[in-house]
Amino acid sequence: AQTVTxxxxxxxxxxxxxxxxxxxxxxxxxxxxxxxxxxxPSRQMILVIRQEAYKQQNATENRFSVNFQKAAKSFxxxxxxxxxxxxxxxxxxxxxxTYKYIFGTGTRLKVLA
Amino acid sequence: xxxVSQHPSRVICKSGTSVKIECRSxxxxxxxxxxxxxxxxxxxxxxATSNEGSKATYEQGVEKDKFLINHASLTLSxxxxxxAHPEDSSFYICSARDPQGWQETQYFGPGTRLLVL
Numbered sequence: 738a739q740t741v742t743x744x745x746x747x748x749x750x751x752x753x754x755x756x757x758x759x760x761x762x763x764x765x766x767x768x769x770x771x772x773x774x775x776x777x778p779s780r781q782m783i784l785v786i787r788q789e790a791y792k793q794q795n796a797t798e799n800r801f802s803v804n805f806q807k808a809a810k811s812f813x814x815x816x817x818x819x820x821x822x823x824x825x826x827x828x829x830x831x832x833x834x835t836y837k838y839i840f841g842t843g844t845r846l847k848v849l850a
Numbered sequence: 851x852x853x854v855s856q857h858p859s860r861v862i863c864k865s866g867t868s869v870k871i872e873c874r875s876x877x878x879x880x881x882x883x884x885x886x887x888x889x890x891x892x893x894x895x896x897x898a899t900s901n902e903g904s905k906a907t908y909e910q911g912v913e914k915d916k917f918l919i920n921h922a923s924l925t926l927s928x929x930x931x932x933x934a935h936p937e938d939s940s941f942y943i944c945s946a947r948d949p950q951g952w953q954e955t956q957y958f959g960p961g962t963r964l965l966v967l
Contacts, residue, residue, distance in 0.1 A: 770954045780888075780941060782958035828893060832954050837884070840893045 739764045741831050743841035750819045751849050757804075758814045758844045760829030766790075769833040771805070771812045776843075777825040785827070788812065816846075824848045852948050853877050856959035863934055864967055871929045871962045873944030879924035880946035884956065885917075888941045900927040934966040 740763045750756035762771070773785040788796045788805050795803050800817045816823055829841040853876040863869050873883055881902045886894040898919050899907045906919035916938075918930040927946075931938050941963050945956040 772955070774958075779960070780943075781960045782894075782943065782945070784955065784957070787952065787955060834954075837896050837899065838956060842893050845891075 739766070739831055739833060739839045741829055741839050741841040743827075743829055743844050745844045746842070747845045747847070749847045749849055750816075752819055752821060754819055755815060755817045756819055756846065758816075758827050758829075758846065760812045760814070760841055762810050762812065762829075762831050762839075764810070764831065764833060766833040769831060771803075772830040772832070772838075773801070773803070773812075773814045774828045774830060775823075775825045776828065777822075782828075786814065819848045821848050821850060852951060852955075852957040854880075854944065854946050854957050854959040856944055856962050858962060859960060860963040860965070862965045862967065865935055866933055869931045869934055869964060871931075871942055871944075871964075873927045873929070873946070873959050875925045875946045875948075875957075878946075878948040878950060880927075881924060881949055883921060883927040883944055883946045885919060885927075885929050886943045886945065888943060888961075890941075894943060897929075931964065934964070936966045939964055939966045 742761045769790045771788045775783045775785045786796050786798045786801050795805050802815045804813045826843045826845050828843045831839040855874045857872045883900040885897045888894050897912045900919050900921040902921045908914045921927040943961045945958045
């Protein structure tokens with residue numbers, strides 16, 4: 738069975754600094770997708786970034802980028818130039834073609850002014 | 851694009867009453883929608899998968915007679931919590947996949963906070 742692990746329950750970072758959130762997963766599938774979702778205090782889940790496993794190139798979206806290590810089954814999220822609005826819960830998710838996502842337990846990120 | 855709405859955003863009801871929550875895909879047609887439940891400071895727990903025109907698929911441990919799901923159109927799925935009790939108080943979130951876009955990506959509604967007194 739697939740599992741997703743986020744080992745950092747809480748993290749903090751100074752405004753304008755860079756922070757990396759870790760995510761590891763376990764699967765026997767060869768083709769799958771990985772996601773980072775952000776859940777701010779409003780509790781609206783927002784897609785931050787997605788990665789297709791067959792693509793070796795790491796996905797980037799403005800200040801957000803991932804370090805995808807397929808062999809190590811690692812999918813970390815790097816947030817550059819952190820902003821106060823980045824304060825949120827961040828969930829890593831895995832999808833392999835079945836109908837459902839597997840979510841990690843989340844990392845609560847606080848950006849400090 | 852890929853916007854999902856939910857209504858109501860919050861609802862308070864008395865124990866024993868039923869509550870309906872609507873989930874709409876605003877700019878795409880969603881053949882599949884999902885219903886999640888989230889406890890405070892916890893991850894999302896999938897309750898059921900809603901397929902347009904057919905019966906929902908419930909996850910193990912979710913009472914299908916208590917959480918009625920209907921997906922009557924390509925843009926609307928509803929979750930009805932029947933005979934609600936205080937333990938049903940929670941944050942309920944729906945999501946949908948856009949079959950014309952990234953089919954593996956789920957887009958989430960803003961959630962509904964249910965409080966049962």
